[in-house]
Amino acid sequence: MSNTGNKTPDGLVIVDKPSGFTSHDVVAKMRGIAKTRRVGHAGTLDPMATGVLVLGVERATKLLGHLALTEKEYLGTIRLGQNTVTDDAEGEFIASAGLSGAPGIKRDAIDAGIAKLSGDIMQVPSKVSAIKIDGKRSYARAREGEDFEIPARPVKISAFTVYDVRDAVADDGTPVLDLVVSVVCSSGTYIRALARDLGADLGVGGHLTALRRTRVGPYKLDTAKTIDQLQEELTVMPVADAAAAAFPRWDVDEKRAGLLLNGVRIEMPGEYAGVGPVAVFDPQGRFLVLAEELKGKAKSLAVFA
Structure with a gap:
């Protein structure tokens, strides 16, 4: 949907973030383009990275915390032989022995290493990440030269695939x-x-050395627009379409729709138990609420109608 009127539409904007921009930079740009302060993003991208950044405008900002939890997909380049302070190409080198200490790394050794980093693993984030340690950002502690540790966190690597190996x-x-x-x-x-x-x-x-996010949940690069394209024409995915694409859909009758909108916890079909947020629609196709199953009943997470 294009914004041809004066009112800023509710919905998602799928941006192809350029390199060198922080996620906050993109949000600031979108506030100017959409002429509203009510803009947020669903999950940051480092300045070096490009690709899919999901922004919410107006009421769609209520979806963002739930969209941030969805699966993501990336295409990147890993350089073996050098370490940096930031674990990416933007940081200073802290070790640069190259491959002299382990000449001729075999593909089976690479595949074995990747296997160890696949599935459900415990990962220690980079020390220059935005994670808070005792209320203070990790990158701020690193900048000040503090000696600290970040606890490992559980993550899931559903697929980790090598497409090419190049001597460089x-x-x-x-x-x-x-x-x-x-x-x-x-x-x-x-x-x-x-x-x-x-x-x-x-x-x-x-x-x-390079990273491009190609998907956030159901939203892929083929639907993303560059900042220049959005300045020419603001294209917004209506909030109802965004919710239907990202979450399981539950259509209810008029009576149950009215009860939900009045805060009543109604019975929820068992098929939605434990699946996370569900988008609830009335018989006219209006997106009513984002709800989740709790002890067999629908608990509203955010109301949209």
Whole structure:
């Protein structure tokens, strides 16, 4: 849907984030384009990364916390042979032995290392991440030279695939190996931490040199618009369409619709038990509420009608 009137529409905007922009930079741009302060994003992307960034405008901001928990997909390049402070190409090198200590890394060794980083794993985020440690951002502690540890967190790597392995030479002349990979993972996964940990497992160090997010839940690059395109024409996915695409759909009759909108917890079909948020629609196709099953009843998480 294009914004041809004066009122800012409710819905999602799927942005193809450019490199060099923070997620907050993109939100600030969208506030100007959409002429509203009520804009947020569903999950950050590092400045170096490009690709799918889901923004919510007006009432759709109420969906964002739930969308942030959906599965994500990335295409990236892991460089073996060098470590950096940030675990990506933006940080200073802290080890640059290259592959001299382990010449001729075999593909089966790489595959074995990736296998260890697949499935349900415990991951330690980068020290320059935005995670809070005792109320203070990790990156702020790192900048101040503090010595601290970040607890490992459970994440799920559904797929970790190597598409290409290339011999390369870094800018400083260090011999390295570049892996072109794709990763499908749960929310909260740090792809640069996967690069770091794969390099550590192989004994040569590793960091991320390129990252493009190709999917957030059901939203893919083919629906994303660049900032320049959005400045030309603001394209907003209506909030009802966004909810139907991202969550299981439950159609209710007029009576149950009225009860839900009045805060009454009605019986919920067993098929929705334990599946997370469900988008509830009335007979006219109006998106009413985002709800979840709790002890057999529908608990409203956010009301939209």
